[in-house]
Amino acid sequence: MNILQIIIFTIVKILIVVTIILLAVTYLVYFERKISAWAQNRIGPNRVGWHGALQSFADVLKLLLKEDIVPDAANKPIHTLAPIIALFVSFTTYAVIPFGPNINVFGFSVPLVVADVNIGILYVLALTSLGVYAITLAGWSSGSKYSLLGGIRSSAQMISYEISMGFSIGGVLLLSQSLRPVEIVQAQSGWMWNAILQPVGFITFLVSAFAETNRLPFDLPEAEPELVGGYHTEYSSMKFAGFFLAEYANMFIASALIVTLYLGGWQFPYLDHFGLSNGWFAVISVITFAIKVAALLFFFIWVRWSIPRFRYDQLMNLGWKVMFPLSLLNIIWVAVLIMVFKL
């Protein structure tokens, strides 16, 4: 491929990915409300469109038309910058996550990943570590005590769980011997999923992902009964929508990342033995990926209505005294596993 074709394919892929994320996020909000309603024996949104299917679009439109109120006490430039960082970080993480095998388009072999960089997983880690700023700055710049406390709490929570996240990824790297997400997926062919080989690492990563996305039971930064709205108390209009979208996009990306790292990515076990044509193989792979991500997203929502919110000391204890030692043990476990079984 020459440089022009690469540019065209890249831009097309990026636009497709961004559209998919936006659509997925909008429908994720809808499904979260529907599943929440189902869990609480309610009906949920059912007025806008068929069974309320257009509810999320109506919500976005409503937020678009709302007045943007920035309090006088706020630091305006940083107040605007915070949701930009939040959205930026949550969208760009997706650049390195593969959602299917190579496909043939007009005679070119196109990998179904925006950029196959050889430091892919570290790129994800780097962006997650920048995600802290969105919430910290939102809390600081609002000029409200609730926001500040929410922001500080949240950044301490996120950095605490980032450590166990990093060490859990170490376990995956030991097995895959590559930082490229594509190769990590390929290393988990058949049933050699990392979730099966290193269940402890899978659990620590899963819990850390919950904490990094500020989902219940880890949603202390916006704990309504004590902090009003936490870091986005003073946000309204599209800036609030920015944080809202970023939270759901983070959920989507965390699921995609867990699938890539631990659940075999787009691979359907032993699909290559069925003798399918290239096209069908790609289609089934992409569908497998979508189903795995959807299952994890359902798990996210399910947990929300099953486990109550932690107290802050419980949260920090869980992060530093349970998840962190467990992720260290996981690395040693994987290292011994490789030594003994020569995987």
Added chain:
Amino acid sequence: MLIEFGKVFVFLLIAIVFVIVALIAAKFIRPARPTHEKMLTYECGENPIGTPWVKFNIRFYVVALIFLIFDVEVVLLIPWALVYKGFGLGGFLVGAIFLFMLGLGMAYEWRKGDLEWVKPKVILPTLKNVQVDIKEDAAA
């Protein structure tokens, strides 16, 4: 490989443009009618007292300090993990010693109570004063 990084860079640019356009587009269609009350900091209907930038617990700073050190260890451990399979027992020992020292640091913090977070103390309501009153009444 630079081309792959270029793709990431293009993605970053598109994401930034998209986010900023979304925020600016809203500016043209939404109303802007600020009043004094709207511009006040929300504090459940009360007028805010004092500076919003309150002093918070120093423990958050200590957590950030501990995080910094372990973050460096994560970054140092990744090159080790990446080529682990090629080096057999020697590689295992290199990593094991490193992990041992990491664990030692963690054990020190644990022992010194720096991983502790202040637990809320449960103060049960007591009926002490009432009892005293009853006694005084009885004495009288």
Added chain:
Amino acid sequence: MSLQLILFILFGTISAISSVLMITRTNALISALFLILNFAGLSGLYLTLNAQFIAVTQVIVYAGAIMVLFLFVIMLLKPEHEKYFSHQPKLKIFAFFIAFIVFIQLVFMIFVSHPSQGNNANVAASVKAGTIEEIGKQLYTNYVLPFEAAGYLLLAATIGAIVLAKKKFE
């Protein structure tokens, strides 16, 4: 112009402008934000030099960890109320002196000693040296002792940080 040169100019401009803005802002928090932008630009520069490990470390450790600590300190201490620097003319002279020496050093480095002359001998090897796999291999073979020493140093840092933090605030 090659892609590499365009990216170099772009990232170099970002780093240069952000570093100037960092030292001219009066609000310490905004300075810190420009420092983060500066780190991001530097990381881009490292990437164009094929030093991928350093690029990522720059973002994860400097922008992601050290600056979080800085932000916490700025938020805790509120340094915008402290006019320490302007009350100390001696300190200002000292700062100018240091800056002048560094400037002379840089001029000497760039225009007199030609640091980039001898380094182009083996481009392929130097490109390969920046990858994380290569750094891992080096850690196993030639640099086992420094690797463990780094671990030991970090252990000392852990203990030292805790001891100092307690001494100051309790």
